[in-house]
Amino acid sequence: MTKNKQILLAKRPVGTPDQDTFKFVETDIKQPENGEVLVRTIYVSVDPYMRGRMIDAPSYVAPYELNDVLGGGTIGEVVESNSNQFAQGDIVLGQYGWQTYYTAKEDEIRTIDKDIAPISTHLGILGMTGLTAYFGLLDIGKPKEGETVVISGAAGAVGSVVGQIAKIKGARVVGIAGTDEKNRYLKEELGFDEAINYNTTNNIEEDIAKASPNGVDVYFDNVGGEISDAVHANLNKYARISICGAISKYNIEGEDIGPRIQMTLIKKSASMQGFTLYDYADRFPEGSEALAQWLQEGKLKYEETIKEGFDNIPDAFLDLFEGNNIGKLLVKVDNQ
Amino acid sequence: MTKNKQILLAKRPVGTPDQDTFKFVETDIKQPENGEVLVRTIYVSVDPYMRGRMIDAPSYVAPYELNDVLGGGTIGEVVESNSNQFAQGDIVLGQYGWQTYYTAKEDEIRTIDKDIAPISTHLGILGMTGLTAYFGLLDIGKPKEGETVVISGAAGAVGSVVGQIAKIKGARVVGIAGTDEKNRYLKEELGFDEAINYNTTNNIEEDIAKASPNGVDVYFDNVGGEISDAVHANLNKYARISICGAISKYNIEGEDIGPRIQMTLIKKSASMQGFTLYDYADRFPEGSEALAQWLQEGKLKYEETIKEGFDNIPDAFLDLFEGNNIGKLLVKVDNQ
Structure with missing residues (x-):
């Protein structure tokens, strides 16, 4: 049976994070209960702010706990639905981090519009x-x-x-x-x-x-x-x-x-x-609308650096601090 | 004939100003021409911001030039008027600094209300x-x-x-x-x-x-x-x-x-x-009105530290940085 691969916070970094910061584990996939869906991860976002969550200090988002799944924004495909709000094949945006599968409650994810631009943009310029x-x-x-x-x-x-x-x-x-x-x-x-x-x-x-x-x-x-x-x-x-x-x-x-x-x-x-x-959470619709319109009018361009492979996520994250990337950095997860 | 005593910027201070920063001079009093009045200084204000003006660096107010008269806000009495806007005995507010007399153009000074509170408050809580x-x-x-x-x-x-x-x-x-x-x-x-x-x-x-x-x-x-x-x-x-x-x-x-x-x-x-x-220059009337009202209602109290004697102005100014004073620091000028 397919397993869920996860990347956990193994150790709080002091100075620059390194491979010891991360731990790869495999867990069973949890079947969706009523009102839940099983999502297969397609893209994960790697962002500088995640560094701040790795230490145990009060900030604007709670720190990761040790052995928490790391990461944040994700785009995936619904592979099994036990919710009447989502169908198999729906592309959804969530905040379930660096893991290959996630069993989401229906209020934790939302369907994204595949027609405006490539789905990855919902983690970047449209996200x-x-x-x-x-x-x-x-x-x-x-x-x-x-x-x-x-x-x-x-x-x-x-x-x-x-x-x-x-x-x-x-x-x-x-x-x-x-x-x-x-x-x-x-x-x-x-x-x-x-x-x-x-x-x-x-x-x-x-x-x-x-x-x-x-x-x-x-x-x-x-x-x-x-x-x-x-x-x-x-x-x-x-x-x-x-x-x-x-x-x-x-x-x-x-x-x-x-x-x-x-x-x-x-x-x-x-x-x-x-x-x-x-x-600005209460003004997200205003921002999303403006960004989508400018993108469609050709007034906004975007660049993505997409790395391949779940196992390369920590390297991609560390690359953020090297200043090697242009535009939004994503990892495409190879889990099919 | 009475002379005008002035305190000039002798030397730009490096670090803490000292007596070498200041130079006392006496000049002739300039008789008021048409549209001018001669003002005898009663109070001068000593304020921390004046330190910033003593160095030659761009800031929000122009630096003093070497041999400029130092200081800022002053309250004085009109002793001779060649203006139909001011009469002898009027108490006026100006920005003519640390000198015992000043020949002011009529648009450089304004009469202050003596009835709200002691006139010195126009350099402090009402100023x-x-x-x-x-x-x-x-x-x-x-x-x-x-x-x-x-x-x-x-x-x-x-x-x-x-x-x-x-x-x-x-x-x-x-x-x-x-x-x-x-x-x-x-x-x-x-x-x-x-x-x-x-x-x-x-x-x-x-x-x-x-x-x-x-x-x-x-x-x-x-x-x-x-x-x-x-x-x-x-x-x-x-x-x-x-x-x-x-x-x-x-x-x-x-x-x-x-x-x-x-x-x-x-x-x-x-x-x-x-x-x-x-x-906030365009909103001064709003502020002045609120302050005067609170003062009259007894909601605002104020303390003044008033030093005596024109010659003591530099010492009073240096005291600002010693943290010895409560409330507004003024010097009352002994020039009658």
């Missing part, structure tokens, strides 16, 4: 990723036409959508990413005005100033650390900083030490706001 | 100080009834007004100040719920937690640095930080280094906003 970009930029950054928006982690899943939405809103868009290939993609494919390679620059603060001759009005921050310090030095009066992530600091041991931001915020009458997508 | 507290707390902090507001520099000119406005709005108010005497004043005179002495605490982060059993919803920050780091560790989800000042760091040489705030803001979906009073 959490796109919504994170949408609310973080528009609700906190509030870019106005002609203003300059700077984005760190610009070629990542969220950053690449942020830049395109900023262009839709008429802003000048400057991306910061770690390779020339990514920067070519940002400028040539996504229409960013400028792109800065933080790995090859001699003076990132000056490069940001050059790329932003009118200063920085909105900073969408995915990375934190020294790159962000350099952006802060270029803020305009009344600048808005939207703090989505700080991936450069997720794996450091000890505190994240650097220049305190208070004096800069006073001098610029600037604001800095952290957020997580679930702050 | 910039009160307005700073009003807008910084209500517009950025947005305290709701039952929420907890923590204030650093709580016994200072701005902080002591912030706490009282927070009480008017129904919040729990926790002050942080540097002496037991100040803390007694905050609790017994101003009605703060709790007050923490940062000089005698063994663990300020724990003391803030104890004084804020429901966590911190609003933090009104006058001081920055380590005290603020400790408040940040106690923030609630959706907390708002209003950055008014960072007096603990105005006199340090080099950068203000400490824990970066990004991860905290993400975990708490919290926001941090810097401001300066002039961001």
Whole structure:
């Protein structure tokens, strides 16, 4: 009989996670009871925020327990239904993590529309990723036409959508990413005005100033650390900083030490706001509608890096911190 | 003939200003031309923000030039008028700084109401100080009834007004100040719920937690640095930080280094906003009206520390950084 393969949290990482962080197990598949369906996983999402859930500290989502199934968003196919809301063959979105099968209660999953775009986009530009970009930029950054928006982690899943939405809103868009290939993609494919390679620059603060001759009005921050310090030095009066992530600091041991931001915020009458997508849960329909429409109008492009094979999920996750991927990182599960 | 005594910026301070920063000079008094009045200074304001103007760096107000008259807000009496808008004996508010006389154009000064409260309050609770507290707390902090507001520099000119406005709005108010005497004043005179002495605490982060059993919803920050780091560790989800000042760091040489705030803001979906009073210039009438009304209703109390003697202005200014004063610090000028 087919088994359910799972990846569990074996050990809480200190510093950079490694293979000891993860444990592969096989369990029996639980047959769906009344109101439940059995879902076979097709795609799993690997996202930076999962690093935060691996440690035992209060945050915006509960930490994983030791021996919990890791991961988050998933897309799968209903293979057996004991619910009148789902039929065999339905493609569904859930949050059941890194396992090959899942027996879901009917209120834990929802059917996704296969006609708008490839189903994988519901984990990316039409899913959490796109919504994170949408609310973080528009609700906190509030870019106005002609203003300059700077984005760190610009070629990542969220950053690449942020830049395109900023262009839709008429802003000048400057991306910061770690390779020339990514920067070519940002400028040539996504229409960013400028792109800065933080790995090859001699003076990132000056490069940001050059790329932003009118200063920085909105900073969408995915990375934190020294790159962000350099952006802060270029803020305009009344600048808005939207703090989505700080991936450069997720794996450091000890505190994240650097220049305190208070004096800069006073001098610029600037604001800095952290957020997580679930702050906007009651506005998801608004965001989803806008993203789907822009995608269908050809105003939004997206890139996915899809790795193959369930066993490669930990490697894919660790790759996030190497900065090797463009766009949304997914793993396609080979479980048929 | 009477001379005008002035205090000029002799040297830009590095670190803590000292007597070399200041230069006393005497100049002739300029007789008022058409549309001008001659004002004799009665009170001058000494404020922490003036430290920022002494260095040559872009900020929200232009830096003083070398040999400029220092200072800011002043209250004086019209001694000679060549304007039909002002009569001899009028008490006027201006921004003409640390000098005993000033020949003002009629649009540089305005008459103040002597009947509401002592005239000195127009440099304090009814002036910039009160307005700073009003807008910084209500517009950025947005305290709701039952929420907890923590204030650093709580016994200072701005902080002591912030706490009282927070009480008017129904919040729990926790002050942080540097002496037991100040803390007694905050609790017994101003009605703060709790007050923490940062000089005698063994663990300020724990003391803030104890004084804020429901966590911190609003933090009104006058001081920055380590005290603020400790408040940040106690923030609630959706907390708002209003950055008014960072007096603990105005006199340090080099950068203000400490824990970066990004991860905290993400975990708490919290926001941090810097401001300066002039961001709210178009709403001053609203603020002035509210403050005057609360003062007349007895809902706002104020304390002034009034030093005597023009020659003592530099010492009074330097005292600001010693944390020795309660409430607004003024110097009464002995020039009659």
